Amino acid sequence: MLSVTDLQKTYPSGDEALKGVSLEVTGSETVAMIGPSGAGKSTFIRCVNRLTEPSGGSVELDGLELTGLSGKKLRNARRDIGMIFQEYxxxxxxxxxxxxxxxxxxxxxxxxxxxxxxxxxxxxRAYEVLERVGLDGHENNRADELSGGQRQRVGIARAILQRPKILLVDEPTSSLDPESSRAVMDLLTEIAAEDDIPVLINIHEVDLAEEYADRIVGLRLGEKVFEGTPADLDETARGQIYRGEEIPEGAGPTGKVAAEAGDVGGVSSDEGEIRRS
Amino acid sequence: MATKQTDRRSWTRPTAFYNHYVKWAVYVIIAVFLLWSAWNMRISMARVMDGWDAAVGLVNGMFPPEYTTEFKNELLIEGLIESLAMSVIATIVGVIISIPVAFMAAENIAPKPVYWVGRGIITVSRSFHELIIAIIAVKAVGIGALAGVIALSYKTVGFFAKLLAEEIEDIDSGQMEATEATGANRTQTMLFGVLPQVMPRIVGLTIYRWDINIRHSTIVGIVGAGGIGATLLNSFDQYDYDFFLLIIIAIIAIVMVGELISTYIRGRIQ
Structure with missing residues (x-):
């Protein structure tokens, strides 16, 4: 179980990428994190396995606090976290x-x-995993000989060979065509179910998130502005995540999170104005 | 219409200098320096004519190259083989030392203090000409090929480590991060995340440096550091110009063969 509390990240340039985000991922659920570019999705995922050093907050994996670990202990913690990358x-x-x-x-x-x-x-086991991701017979190919979809499946195979306690997936489909994107998402959710490991996915495509995720988290400007099931992600919630629109009084389940998250919904961008008009 | 004419805007290329006065000042300084240098050397026409006669005498003395004396031929072959052997050993030793130095001197992977040590080693190695190192090495270990190998290995480190460090700084850090994310330690991350990316460059640079070392191994002998250079200098001191020419031709042939081999191998790895 991954439990993140009040995670903060301020880059040396002064950019506040994360302003205190909390999240729990348990069981074998697939959690999709959506949000506009620059919302802090990648930073969040990278702070979990400390490829990026968080500035504050806590990250616990099965009761082990990951922030503050160093050397051998950090490496051992990383063995339990599989990561899949956008550029493979x-x-x-x-x-x-x-x-x-x-x-x-x-x-x-x-x-x-x-x-x-x-x-x-x-x-x-590597042979078995390669068969599972549909790349049997390719073991002696060089990685740069493969197509994008195949490469991402090698990336998935590498991550599951770790026997991780959680899979972190950073924009797995951004570099792929729609067909390969679906294949990759199918594979990821299948593995999560079969191996009983939770998956945390950053994703741009909202329709893929709705289709594959058990739960969706919306980030905007480094803050969590939405959390709910795909069914909860209505037009109001989308507006809030992507355009920073205000929540109308008493609107659906999203209102609850917005109230927790504070005043984020109040900022209305120019872009939002244009889109609404 | 007339008013439109006066409104027409002109354009000149902005100068690379601070302004046009600075530009002309720099040109004047260069011209003055050139004139002063020429005046300082005081090359007279008579001196040029004398020099020309001497040069013609030298070239006449060289032709035809001598290849008939068995003793001299043996001397030549021995020297060339020694030069070649020196270049091979110096390249291998130099590259083995260079690789860790290059990793130390790559800003993206080495901690700051290590980085400065690595850069320091490279700078010191690049500061001196191989002949200076060869003179010191001859004093230290005595006349012979060992001194030459030391000088050439030493120079290899500066060249190889600098270029390899730059290559390491240009790698795709994603591959390194992905390796790190599996829980790999520092050395494993270098082995998997960095080394495969720079491997073609290591092979290419090794061949290139070997090519350079062949050429340099023919010269360090002049100060007693082994190879064909000593024979070359002796022949010249003894006014044995036709043997001198034979050595020169042999050196050119060896360098050309080395260059052909290195071009072929580098073509294969690209």
């Missing part, structure tokens, strides 16, 4: 098998990693 971030010049096995780096010695001397069980 595969090691382009290595084979698919090396990429998948790199998910086990936290468990092998440096010398064995250099020799590519991985555990026999891990290799067996």
């Amino acid at each position: 971030n595969l090691i382009e010049r290595l084979t698919v098998m090396e990429n998948v096995l790199s998910g086990r780096l936290g468990y092998v010695s440096t010398w064995n990693a250099f020799r590519r001397n991985f555990d026999g069980d891990d290799i067996e």
Whole structure:
């Protein structure tokens, strides 16, 4: 179970990317985080496994506080967190098998990693995972020979080879065509259900979020402005997340979160004005 | 119509200098410096004529190159082989030392103090010409190929580590982050997230540096650091100009072969 409380991030430039966001992800649920560009979605995910250092707040994974960990303890914590990236971030010049096995780096010695001397069980499992993501027979291809959709599936295979307690997914479909996007989302939700691990996804496409997520969280300007089921995400909520529109009195379940989140809804951008008129 | 004519706007290219006065001042300074240099050397016409006669004498003395004396041929082949061997060893030793130095000197992966140490090693290595290092090495370890290998390895570090460090600074950090995110340690992150990205460059630079080391290994012998250079200098000191020419031709041939090999290999890895 991932439990994030009051997470804050201020960049050295003074940009406040996150202004105290709290979130819980449990069981095998798929939580989709939506919001306009610059809302802090990526920062949030990267603060969880500390690729970005949060400025405040707490991140707990199964009761272990991750902020403040360093060295070996941080590396051991990262082994339990699988991450999938927008640009796949595969090691382009290595084979698919090396990429998948790199998910086990936290468990092998440096010398064995250099020799590519991985555990026999891990290799067996890598083959199984490659079959599962539909890339059997590709283990000796170089990662840069694959198509975008295939690369993202290698990225997923690498993450699940870690046997993670949670999957963090940062814009998995932004670089893919609609067809491959669906395939990737199908795979992710399938894995979450089968392996019983929760998934936290940043996503631009609201329709994909509605279709695949159990719960949707809306971020705007570093604050949580919406949290609810896909059914709760009505036009009012969208307006609030993407255009910063004010919530009409007594409007649906979104009103509750907006009240918690404070005065964010009050800021109405020029863009919003134009769109509404 | 007339008013429109006067309104017409003109345009001149903005100068790269601070303003046009500065520009002309810089030009004048360059011209004065050039004239002063020429005057300072006092090259007279008579001196040019004398020099010309001497040059013609030298070239006449060189032709035809001598390749008939067995003893001299052995001397030549021995020297060339030693030069070649020196260049190979110096390249391998230099590259092995350079790779860790390059990682130290890459700003994006090394902590600040380590970065400055790495940059320092590179700067010191680049500061001196190989002949200066060769003179010191000859004093330190004695006349012979070892001194040459030391000098060439030393220079290799400055060249190789600097260019490799720049390559490391240009890598796609996403691959490094993804490796880090799996819980890999620092060295593993370098092995998986960085090294594969710069591997073609390492091979290319090694070949390139070997090519340079072949050329430089023919010169360090002049100060006693082994290779063909000593033979070259001896032949010149003994007015044995035709043997001198033979050595020059042999050096050109070796360098050309080295260049062909390196062009071929670099073409293959691109």
